[in-house]
Amino acid sequence: MRSGAGLAQAVRNGLVRMVDRSGRHPLVVVVLALLVAVLSVAATRAWLGIDTDTDHMFSSQLPWRQRSIQFDRVFPQFSDTLVAVVRAPTAEQARATAAQLARKLAADPRLFPSVATPGISPFFDREGLLLLSRHDLDSVLNRMLQAQPLLGPLALDPSARGLFGGLDLLVEGVRRGIDLFDCVAPTRMGRTGTAFTHAGRVNVRNARWRIDPRPLDSDCTCSTCQRFSRAYIRHLFVSDEVLGLRLLSLHNVHFLVSLMRAARDAIAGGDFDGWSRDWLSRYHSGSATTP
Numbered sequence: 001m002r003s004g005a006g007l008a009q010a011v012r013n014g015l016v017r018m019v020d021r022s023g024r025h026p027l028v029v030v031v032l033a034l035l036v037a038v039l040s041v042a043a044t045r046a047w048l049g050i051d052t053d054t055d056h057m058f059s060s061q062l063p064w065r066q067r068s069i070q071f072d073r074v075f076p077q078f079s080d081t082l083v084a085v086v087r088a089p090t091a092e093q094a095r096a097t098a099a100q101l102a103r104k105l106a107a108d109p110r111l112f113p114s115v116a117t118p119g120i121s122p123f124f125d126r127e128g129l130l131l132l133s134r135h136d137l138d139s140v141l142n143r144m145l146q147a148q149p150l151l152g153p154l155a156l157d158p159s160a161r162g163l164f165g166g167l168d169l170l171v172e173g174v175r176r177g178i179d180l181f182d183c184v185a186p187t188r189m190g191r192t193g194t195a196f197t198h199a200g201r202v203n204v205r206n207a208r209w210r211i212d213p214r215p216l217d218s219d220c221t222c223s224t225c226q227r228f229s230r231a232y233i234r235h236l237f238v239s240d241e242v243l244g245l246r247l248l249s250l251h252n253v254h255f256l257v258s259l260m261r262a263a264r265d266a267i268a269g270g271d272f273d274g275w276s277r278d279w280l281s282r283y284h285s286g287s288a289t290t291p
């Protein structure tokens with residue numbers, strides 16, 4: 001405590017002496033203050049600044065930084081280039097987004113004197129395949145040829161109806177080696193009143209099911225088919241009861257999962273051709289729509 005008080009007293013005395021001398025030599029004080037200000041400005045100009053180049057945050061010894069520096073040296077015209085990478089669920093969405101972004105940026109030529117979208121042009125749409133290496137081109141063409149039986153119907157009707165217009169496309173897809181399917185169609189169609197069955201599709205809103213006591217599909221083991229009749233499900237849809245949507249979606253998902261399970265069993269049993277022939281024949285019989 002005593003030493004603290006002594007230190008405070010010494011500081012106070014020092015300040016008093018400094019103020020006293022300053023009052024007696026004002027010119028010296030002003031000159032010293034000006035000198036400090038000039039030195040501060042000089043030091044600020046020499047050593048302080050803001051670097052907005054994010055590249056300088058990384059060591060120039062890093063391999064990718066060295067490549068970047070070399071690239072800038074060889075192509076100085078690209079040194080101020082900003083590259084935006086657009087990711088999207090589909091190539092079409094990525095392309096549309098990139099084109100929209102380019103239009104927005106090009107609208108401000110003061111900030112963006114030049115805007116380009118590499119790979120997006122009518123030229124690449126027409127000639128893009130020819131720019132692939134021969135090996136890559138062979139691979140792409142082979143895959144397109146293999147997928148043609150599936151792509152053909154989809155090209156004619158690129159909607160969920162095109163994909164699931166016939167479940168035969170699924171079976172055909174398995175034959176072509178496709179082993180994974182993912183689509184919202186089972187639940188979307190379930191919500192709109194369409195049921196998959198072994199004998200074709202059924203529109204549950206149809207008046208012909210008004211007093212039909214049969215399940216949606218007599219061979220289906222889902223809980224909907226085990227417990228509810230077509231007539232009851234139709235009643236739910238006609239009455240706008242949300243339970244109808246859920247029961248039908250449940251059936252459709254179960255139906256597709258069962259279909260894939262049967263296809264796997266047929267492949268494992270070595271008789272996929274016979275199984276798929278019988279399955280498709282029954283599916284195309286259309287007896288589901290017959291009362």
Ligand SMILES: [Zn+2]
Pocket residue numbers: 216217220221222223224225226251252254255
């Ligand atoms: Zn069912």
